[in-house]
Amino acid sequence: MSDTTTNRRKLLVVFNRAPISYAREGGERVARRGGGGVVTALGGLLAHHDVTWVASAMTDEDRAVAAERDGSFVEETANGAAYRLRLVAHDPGTYERFYSVFANPTLWFLQHYLWGLGAAPDFGPELHEAWSDGYVPVNEALASAALEELDREPEAAVLFHDYHLYLAPQLVRAARPDVVTSHFVHIPWPEPDYWHALPEGLRVAIHEGLLANDVVGFHTDRWRQAFLLAAGHLLGARVDRDAGTVEHRGHKTRVVARPIGVEPAEFDRLREDPAVLEREAALAARRPEQLVLRVDRTDPSKNVVRGFRAFALLLERHRELHGRVGMVALLAPSRQDIPLYADYVAEIEAVVREVNERFGKDDWQPVELDIADDFLRSVAGYKQFDVLLANPVFDGLNLVAKEAFLVNERDGVLVLSENAGAHAELGDWALTVNPLDVSGQADALHAALTLEPGERRRRAAAIREHVRAHSIREWIDAQLADLDAVRSAG
Amino acid sequence: MSDTTTNRRKLLVVFNRAPISYAREGGERVARRGGGGVVTALGGLLAHHDVTWVASAMTDEDRAVAAERDGSFVEETANGAAYRLRLVAHDPGTYERFYSVFANPTLWFLQHYLWGLGAAPDFGPELHEAWSDGYVPVNEALASAALEELDREPEAAVLFHDYHLYLAPQLVRAARPDVVTSHFVHIPWPEPDYWHALPEGLRVAIHEGLLANDVVGFHTDRWRQAFLLAAGHLLGARVDRDAGTVEHRGHKTRVVARPIGVEPAEFDRLREDPAVLEREAALAARRPEQLVLRVDRTDPSKNVVRGFRAFALLLERHRELHGRVGMVALLAPSRQDIPLYADYVAEIEAVVREVNERFGKDDWQPVELDIADDFLRSVAGYKQFDVLLANPVFDGLNLVAKEAFLVNERDGVLVLSENAGAHAELGDWALTVNPLDVSGQADALHAALTLEPGERRRRAAAIREHVRAHSIREWIDAQLADLDAVRSAG
Numbered sequence: 001m002s003d004t005t006t007n008r009r010k011l012l013v014v015f016n017r018a019p020i021s022y023a024r025e026g027g028e029r030v031a032r033r034g035g036g037g038v039v040t041a042l043g044g045l046l047a048h049h050d051v052t053w054v055a056s057a058m059t060d061e062d063r064a065v066a067a068e069r070d071g072s073f074v075e076e077t078a079n080g081a082a083y084r085l086r087l088v089a090h091d092p093g094t095y096e097r098f099y100s101v102f103a104n105p106t107l108w109f110l111q112h113y114l115w116g117l118g119a120a121p122d123f124g125p126e127l128h129e130a131w132s133d134g135y136v137p138v139n140e141a142l143a144s145a146a147l148e149e150l151d152r153e154p155e156a157a158v159l160f161h162d163y164h165l166y167l168a169p170q171l172v173r174a175a176r177p178d179v180v181t182s183h184f185v186h187i188p189w190p191e192p193d194y195w196h197a198l199p200e201g202l203r204v205a206i207h208e209g210l211l212a213n214d215v216v217g218f219h220t221d222r223w224r225q226a227f228l229l230a231a232g233h234l235l236g237a238r239v240d241r242d243a244g245t246v247e248h249r250g251h252k253t254r255v256v257a258r259p260i261g262v263e264p265a266e267f268d269r270l271r272e273d274p275a276v277l278e279r280e281a282a283l284a285a286r287r288p289e290q291l292v293l294r295v296d297r298t299d300p301s302k303n304v305v306r307g308f309r310a311f312a313l314l315l316e317r318h319r320e321l322h323g324r325v326g327m328v329a330l331l332a333p334s335r336q337d338i339p340l341y342a343d344y345v346a347e348i349e350a351v352v353r354e355v356n357e358r359f360g361k362d363d364w365q366p367v368e369l370d371i372a373d374d375f376l377r378s379v380a381g382y383k384q385f386d387v388l389l390a391n392p393v394f395d396g397l398n399l400v401a402k403e404a405f406l407v408n409e410r411d412g413v414l415v416l417s418e419n420a421g422a423h424a425e426l427g428d429w430a431l432t433v434n435p436l437d438v439s440g441q442a443d444a445l446h447a448a449l450t451l452e453p454g455e456r457r458r459r460a461a462a463i464r465e466h467v468r469a470h471s472i473r474e475w476i477d478a479q480l481a482d483l484d485a486v487r488s489a490g
Numbered sequence: 491m492s493d494t495t496t497n498r499r500k501l502l503v504v505f506n507r508a509p510i511s512y513a514r515e516g517g518e519r520v521a522r523r524g525g526g527g528v529v530t531a532l533g534g535l536l537a538h539h540d541v542t543w544v545a546s547a548m549t550d551e552d553r554a555v556a557a558e559r560d561g562s563f564v565e566e567t568a569n570g571a572a573y574r575l576r577l578v579a580h581d582p583g584t585y586e587r588f589y590s591v592f593a594n595p596t597l598w599f600l601q602h603y604l605w606g607l608g609a610a611p612d613f614g615p616e617l618h619e620a621w622s623d624g625y626v627p628v629n630e631a632l633a634s635a636a637l638e639e640l641d642r643e644p645e646a647a648v649l650f651h652d653y654h655l656y657l658a659p660q661l662v663r664a665a666r667p668d669v670v671t672s673h674f675v676h677i678p679w680p681e682p683d684y685w686h687a688l689p690e691g692l693r694v695a696i697h698e699g700l701l702a703n704d705v706v707g708f709h710t711d712r713w714r715q716a717f718l719l720a721a722g723h724l725l726g727a728r729v730d731r732d733a734g735t736v737e738h739r740g741h742k743t744r745v746v747a748r749p750i751g752v753e754p755a756e757f758d759r760l761r762e763d764p765a766v767l768e769r770e771a772a773l774a775a776r777r778p779e780q781l782v783l784r785v786d787r788t789d790p791s792k793n794v795v796r797g798f799r800a801f802a803l804l805l806e807r808h809r810e811l812h813g814r815v816g817m818v819a820l821l822a823p824s825r826q827d828i829p830l831y832a833d834y835v836a837e838i839e840a841v842v843r844e845v846n847e848r849f850g851k852d853d854w855q856p857v858e859l860d861i862a863d864d865f866l867r868s869v870a871g872y873k874q875f876d877v878l879l880a881n882p883v884f885d886g887l888n889l890v891a892k893e894a895f896l897v898n899e900r901d902g903v904l905v906l907s908e909n910a911g912a913h914a915e916l917g918d919w920a921l922t923v924n925p926l927d928v929s930g931q932a933d934a935l936h937a938a939l940t941l942e943p944g945e946r947r948r949r950a951a952a953i954r955e956h957v958r959a960h961s962i963r964e965w966i967d968a969q970l971a972d973l974d975a976v977r978s979a980g
Contacts, residue, residue: 109606113684116599116606117883118790123927124799191681193716193884194603196909199927226683229719300608309614393607394683419686437613437689 009049009480010156013042014146016099016164018055018085020075022062029061033078035373037399038161038186041260044476046077052084052149052156054142056095063089072149088145090138097134103164105340106130110197111163111187112301112394117197131202136167139209143171150176157483160213162186167205170212173251180486182215182479184258187396188421189223192233207235211248214486217479219397219421221257228255254486258478259425260397261471267406270379279380288326288364290449293385293412295378295400296392297334298371300344303391303417303435304329308351308367310391310441315359315366318446323364325449327389330381331371345371379403385412387448390420391435397421401430405463411456413448414463415441425466429459499539499970500646503532504636506589506654508545508575510565512552519551523568525863527889528651528676531750534966536567542574542639542646544632546585553579562639578635580628587624593654595830596620600687601653601677602791602884607687621692626657629699633661640666647973650703652676657695660702663741670976672705672969674748677886678911679713682723697725701738704976707969709887709911711747718745744976748968749915750887751961757896760869769870778816778854780939783875783902785868785890786882787824788861790834793881793907793925794819798841798857800881800931805849805856808936813854815939817879820871821861835861869893875902877938880910881925887911891920895953901946903938904953905931915956919949 019039020031033039045051052072057063065087072086090098106127109115121127142165150156150172160169160183169181195203207230210216218224228246232239237248246253270276292311296302311327331348335341352369359366370377382404390401398420404412416423416430423432431444451459509529510521523529535541542562547553555577562576580588596617599605611617632655640646640662650659650673659671685693697720700706708714718736722729727738736743760766782801786792801817821838825831842859849856860867872894880891888910894902906913906920913922921934941949 109608112608114606114608116604116610117926118599118602118604118793119795120606121926122796122799123924124803124929128929191683193681193712193909194684196924197926199924199930200908222683303608305609306612309612313614418690419683434613434686434689436607436611436687439614439618440689 010153011045011049011051012146012149012153012156012158013045013051013053013161014055014142014158014165014168015039015042015053015161016056016142017058018062018087019043019046019053019077019083020085021059022065023059024061029065031075041472041475042159042161043077044263044472046083047079047081050083050153050156052086052153054086054088054145054149056138056142057087057089062087072152084149086145086149088141090141094134094137097130098138099164100335100338101127101130102135104335104338107163108187108301109340110194111190113188113190113194114300114393115197121197123199139165139167140171143168146172147175150179157181157487159184159479159483167209170209173212178490180483180490181213182217182483183210183213184217184479185210185223185227185396186219186260188394188419189218189226189230191226192230195230195234203234207231207237208248211235211237211246211253212251213253215254215256215482217256217258217482219257219259220424222424223396223421224255224257254482256478256482258475258482259421259470260399260475261473262399262402262406262467263472264406264468267379267403270376271383271407273376273379275376276379276383279374279377280383283328283380283384287328287384289324290326290386291384292325292327292387292389292445292449293330293381293404294327294389294391295330295381295404297332298341298345298348299334300340301393301395303393304331304344304348305351306435306438306441307389307391308348308355309438310389310445311367312355312358313438313442314445315355317442321449322359322366323361326364326366326368328368328381329370330378331369332373332375333371379407382407383409386410387413387415387445389415389441389445390422391415391417391433391441392420393417393435395420395422401426401463402467405460406467408460411453411460413451413456413459415444415448425470426463429462429466500643501535501539501541502636502639502643502646502648503535503541503543503651504545504632504648504655504658505529505532505543505651506546506632507548508552508577509533509536509543509567509573510575511549512555513549514551519555521565531962531965532649532651533567534753534962536573537569537571540573540643540646542576542643544576544578544635544639546628546632547577547579552577562642574639576635576639578631580631584624584627587620588628589624589654590825590828591617591620592625594825594828597653598677598791599830600684601680603678603680603684604790604883605687611687613689629655629657630661633658636662637665640669647671647977649674649969649973657699660699663702668980670973670980671703672707672973673700673703674707674969675700675713675717675886676709676750678884678909679708679716679720681716682720685720685724693724697721697727698738701725701727701736701743702741703743705972706743706745707748707972708745709747709749710914712914713886713911714745714747744972746968746972748965748972749911749960750889750965751963752889752892752896752957753962754896754958757869757893760866761873761897763866763869765866766869766873769867770873773818773870773874777818777874779814780816780876781874782815782817782877782879782935782939783820783871783894784817784879784881785820785871785894787822788831788835788838789824790830791883791885793883794821794834794838795841796925796928796931797879797881798838798845799928800879800935801857802845802848803928803932804935805845807932811939812849812856813851816854816856816858818858818871819860820868821859822863823861869897872897873899876900877903877905877935879905879931879935880912881905881907881923881931882910883907883925885910885912891916892957895950896957898950901943901950903941903946903949905934905938915960916953919952919956
């Protein structure tokens with residue numbers, strides 16, 4: 001597919017977050033690189049194509065920039081590549097309802113099976129308003145901005161990304177029936193019954209919104225199959241499971257599985273980064289003989305509490321490990337303005353205290369918890385682990401499992417949830433766990449810690465080679481090829 | 491299918507609960523009719539066929555009876571029909587783990603989508619033990635008793651019932667490959683991803699246990715399709731979705747949807763029962779102009795709290811209804827030794843207090859809560875309602891929606907959850923609600939209370955006629971015909 005990278009294209013990326021965010025420091029406007037895996041993943045597009053990026057204004061300074069500009073304007077990446085940026089400012093209350101009520105936690109929890117439907121979500125007036133006066137108008141505003149950018153650049157293909165913008169594609173399609181669009185969903189797609197967590201009008205609108213695209217992409221065939229099933233059950237759409245296509249309201253959508261990768265060169269560089277080396281030296285100085293690591297956001301879908309409980313059970317069952325093994329959790333704080341997320345951090349802190357009080361000694365602290373927004377620290381951890389625990393309840397992919405093996409220097413063993421999208425790629429070389437099975441995770445940690453060195457080496461090498469062979473470029477190329485296929489078919 | 495009722499058959503019913511239960515009163519042993527819908531539904535078999543019924547001993551006196559008898563013994567129904575009863579006594583701790591930990595709440599919550607998988611179930615040592623030292627040995631003991639009864643009556647067909655006994659069929663099949671068996675599941679079947687709430691070994695054992703049967707039955711096609719899907723995804727079994735068959739380990743299972751009915755004659759009698767009339771007079775004396783009724787067990791799957799919240803929202807939106815409409819909840823206490831169930835009753839009581847404090851006046855109490863084990867009271871309520879709210883989160887069928895219309899005398903309107911199995915049969919004549927949509931339920935209650943009289947009459951009559959036309963006998967006949975079909979095919 002190398003022609004897809006050499007062909008310079010006109011692309012319109014519509015994603016809630018921009019590649020940069022503006023702030024004011026000492027009276028000056030400064031631009032910071034935006035966070036998040038999707039921004040990183042799509043960043044590669046900016047250097048090779050004519051990209052316009054439509055996003056929501058997030059900060060006060062973003063809103064000031066949006067107010068000063070009339071439409072899109074030219075920005076530059078850190079590497080000097082030019083692209084056009086269009087920031088859309090929303091009413092703060094509307095954005096709050098959109099982001100912190102409907103997208104998170106409602107949709108996020110739904111798509112990771114985190115709601116017990118007996119109690120939540122509870123669609124009273126507040127959640128209905130989060131939809132009608134939050135999710136809907138933010139989607140309308142981004143779709144409207146996208147349409148203006150398409151007026152400027154009518155040949156551009158549109159790439160929608162993720163769960164914030166399920167409604168925007170249909171609005172764009174209605175105004176421009178011939179536009180070529182794709183939508184990539186980075187999180188799991190639940191099977192149809194669980195979508196009944198939403199009232200019918202909402203779940204139908206979400207599926208119809210996505211089916212206005214020419215292509216809908218997921219990280220694994222499991223979420224792809226669930227989407228095909230849901231399109232049939234919830235809309236009565238015509239689904240061809242063999243072809244992977246859905247026909248609905250006269251429009252045909254191709255549904256694909258395109259697992260995301262990472263950029264090996266970036267990790268080759270990071271491995272030697274002085275700031276990483278400094279953090280690694282500190283970790284190496286205090287680490288026990290064997291190190292179990294987890295690297296995650298503080299998100300209930302990541303299953304941090306059960307991971308600590310499994311580690312405690314490991315210590316309960318194997319006294320010979322006391323003093324010799326430790327668990328380090330390097331967590332990035334996530335969505336702390338949402339009560340369910342703040343509560344989850346409190347739960348994490350409580351279980352850490354409990355485990356350390358129960359098993360700790362003067363010269364050995366079994367568990368270390370480090371909550372901070374510091375990716376370089378995570379890379380240091382990646383280099384040092386003996387066992388990497390990635391036990392998400394459900395996870396669209398789980399990039400940590402891929403990143404970590406590019407720099408690990410100890411033939412680390414991967415203990416991986418059966419419900420992580422990455423399990424489809426890496427499962428053969430991992431020790432598979434059920435994320436709810438605390439007891440099974442304790443057994444898997446023990447198996448990982450005692451795995452025979454030759455077997456460790458073989459598995460770690462296989463994961464590393466797979467990750468190198470299927471880099472982020474392959475994922476980008478696949479998306480562009482999917483759009484090309486639509487054009488040539490049309 | 492009338493030949494199925496006239497042909498007397500040898501049948502072995504294996505269900506956790508017996509048709510009667512023994513107790514000691516004033517030094518004497520007394521037998522009481524067992525409770526629960528399944529016992530009532532299967533009771534009709536006892537009069538027309540040679541039935542042996544294998545069940546768990548539940549009470550101390552049941553265990554005393556089991557200890558005195560060597561195998562099965564002859565009992566009589568209230569109508570004088572003879573059948574053989576086999577009671578199996580379990581170690582109390584084993585039974586507790588089986589019943590109050592694994593079957594309820596673990597399996598029950600799982601099969602009604604009541605777990606938020608981020609937090610529960612948590613498969614630590616206790617839940618694993620509930621399986622291996624509870625669910626497994628109780629299934630083994632009942633299978634072993636069933637095999638002994640088959641030795642006595644080798645030609646009998648075996649009817650397993652419900653979620654307590656998913657493992658028993660495979661044990662019976664292993665010992666007697668040629669036995670003809672069916673298994674009826676009275677509760678919803680979740681789609682495959684949600685079965686990942688159980689560790690792989692457990693979810694596989696459950697599906698393989700069921701697939702040892704010749705026939706597996708559900709109340710609706712929705713649960714049937716989910717089972718076919720799960721058999722394919724979780725076991726890699728060969729599924730023919732058009733034929734509704736599954737082939738696994740060399741055995742073929744037919745999967746059917748057989749909605750259960752009720753006995754119209756019983757309700758014709760109950761309508762005039764003096765005890766019902768007495769309760770009805772009391773209700774009529776205190777009822778408001780329009781009565782919204784719900785009749786349920788105090789089970790989180792029944793969604794009682796959201797029902798009250800919807801009623802409160804109705805009152806908030808429609809002041810003209812104050813003083814004129816009331817809601818009565820007639821609830822049977824359920825599984826109060828299980829903490830999650832006891833907590834749920836406390837929640838129900840709290841929301842009732844809240845609604846009455848907020849809207850009540852000296853001469854009008856908006857909500858009445860009556861928690862008691864009194865079916866005759868429910869029949870009185872069935873006669874009197876203007877609107878029946880049946881809004882379960884998920885429900886295998888929901889018999890209340892069927893029973894109530896056989897005796898209702900006010901052209902009552904049914905407000906029915908889209909996730910009740912009965913919705914497939916009655917949905918056309920009901921006002922459909924999403925059970926999580928409190929706001930939508932308030933709107934539906936208002937629509938029901940203001941529905942035009944001719945339309946009320948038409949809908950109520952249609953439901954009544956459907957329920958009369960598809961009685962419990964049809965359900966029993968269908969099960970026997972399914973077993974006959976296996977014999978004639980074999």
